[in-house]
Structure formats: structure tokens, C-alpha cells
Amino acid sequence: MHLTELFDENMIELHGEYSSQTNFFKKISSRLQELQYVKEEFCNKIQEREKKFPTGLVTKSFDVAIPHTDPEYVKRSFIYVIRLKPTLAFCKMGTDPMEHELVYPKLIFLLGVNKGELQLTILQSLMKLFSNEKQMSSLLEIKEKSSFLQHLQKYLSTNEI
Amino acid sequence: MKKVFKMKKLRIISVCGSGTVTSSMIANKVKDLLEDNGISATTVEVNPGGVEQLVVSGSYDLIVHTSPLLSAYTIPTINAVGFLTGMEEEEFIEELLKTAKELTK
Secondary structure (H helix, E strand, O other), rough: OHHHHHOOHHHEEEEEEEOOHHHHHHHHHHHHOOOOOOOOHHHHHHHHHHHOOEEEEOOOOOEEEOOHHHHHHHEEEEEEEEEOOOOOOEEEEOHHHHHHOOEEOOOEEEEEEEOOHHHHHHHHHHHHHHHHHHHHHHHHHHOOOHHHHHHHHHHHHOOOO | OOOOOOOEEEEEEOOOOOOOOOHHHHHHHHHHHHHHHHOOEEEEEHHHHHHHHHHHOOOOEEEEEEEEOOOOOOEEEEEOOOHHOOOOOHHHHHHHHHHHHHHOO
């Protein structure tokens, strides 16, 4: 499977507005369940995991987050991309959530992967993208969903790991 | 007299939430980096719950982690999140090499 197949225009939000992290996870999860990508437990599991192992990341451009959970709650692999405005607080990856070390992601890549190996490829490609300041700033500026998707797919297909 | 060059092998525990994905990515990068600096390393990837047992076994030298650890351990630990994203990468590399050299003295 090619990385670019994991994206879909139906799973890109360029104007994501959510009142809280819980609200965010609930709405996205129910959308994903409607689209038959995840199982019912996905919503709780992804929140539980985020509380234990936070996924907020600081990059050279701006903060991002890559929430995900175990493969068993995912029916089909996907990457759901949300551009948040206003942003939401996420705890920083690698820190103890009790310490409340927060980041404020402008972009969220919510990952659903039902094969462990694929997850490593996705992660490597995303990290490469996150360190590319030019690509990242384009992702904040693009106005159309279709061009956002094209841009992302073009970058990821030329950077196959 | 012939000098025998003995290189110590570092045994590293790489930790992430799932014990598979991020930890493998970090483990590979760490091994490459150490090798480039003349230090040989082997790694094992676990989730936070698996660390205790490995540390207690006494056969590991160092922990690198991208998820919070469950407690304090007797061997050095280094947060490797900066090494994932490239942010604070220099600081991570510096700390890793310093610790690795200390351990292989």
C-alpha cells in the first residue's frame, strides 16, 4: 500500500474548530465510524492513549500532534488531517501528562493504522515532512481541500522511505 | 606488542507507548549515530511497562524514550523526542554521545 492512498478528501478539515480535546476526539471518531474506518471503541481508546502517551510535537515550523491508538480498533488504515483554528492544547510527547507540558498544534495528523509495519513508514515520512519548513508553511496557507491533498500526496510520494 | 582494540557494545532500551513504532525508529537512528562515532550498540524496543524487568536484569546500559517512563531507574535515561522531529536534535545527539562515551570508557 502506498502512503498517499491513506488520505481522502473526506478526511481533511481545513477549518477545524472544536471546543475541547474531548469534543475533537468524539466528533472525528464518529465521523470515522460513519466512514467505516474504525470500530466503536476507537473513540475511547485514542483518548486513553493520548492521556497516557501524549503525541504533541514541537517542530521547526509550528506545533503538530499525531494522536493514534492500537491497530485492533482500526478497520482500514487512514490519515485524517485537521487544520485547527483555534488550536487546542495537547501534552508534549515524551513528557508525563501530569506535568502539563503543553503544545498548541495547528495541524493534527490523526493516524489509524491496522498494520504495525506501515505505522513506521508513516511516522518516518511525517517526521520528514515536519522538518521541512517550506512544505509545512504551504500546508497552513493552502485554501482548497483538493490542492491541500495534492500537495501532501505529491510530497509524500516523492519521499517514499 | 600488538594492541588489541576492544570495543564495548552498548545495550540500549528504546521505549515508546506501543513498544514498537516510535521506539524502532529511534533505535535505528541511535544505532546509526553511535556506529558513526565508533560505538557499537544493540537495542531492544519496549513499552514503559516493560522497562523495569529489563533494567533489573542488569544487562542494559542506557534508556532512550519517547513516552514518559513509569519511574526513575538506576541507568541513565535520555528523552529522544527531539531526535524524532529534528527539533533539539543537536542537544539529544550531544547528550547521547557524552553518555555513551562515559559508559564505554
